[in-house]
Amino acid sequence: MFGGGGGGLNPRKMEQMMQQMGIDVEDIDAEEVIIRTSEHDLVFNDAEVTKMDARGQETYQIIGTPEEVEAGSAGGDAGGADESGGSAIPDDDVDLVATRAGVGEDEAREALEANDGDLAAAVEDLE
Incomplete structure (x- = not known):
């Protein structure tokens, strides 16, 4: 077969x-x-x-x-990674948090930075 x-x-x-x-x-x-x-x-x-x-x-x-x-x-900033503002937070993470929490990218990036890049904690802080 x-x-x-x-x-x-x-x-x-x-x-x-x-x-x-x-x-x-x-x-x-x-x-x-x-x-x-x-x-x-x-x-x-x-x-x-x-x-x-x-x-x-x-x-x-x-x-x-x-x-x-x-x-x-x-995966740091080697090779010209597209990171805005010199932040170590990946843009994809910022987009995800902004979408989930219904906020702007700047506010999402600040929440991620305050939570050491923890997506769930950042969303929780913004809700």
């Missing part, structure tokens, strides 16, 4: 089967992936990232070898 002769599943056939089950697969052109833990950051450069959406549940697969660096040291 699943392809004969030791070759395993044909990738095209596998993709068709997944689509029939309502699973969408998308390759993401990621430049860098950072996983932060309390002990260290794992930095994947040139990783292969695949997003799988199974009826609204998104799963990301990262294939690559990470570099382990000091906690909080990855």
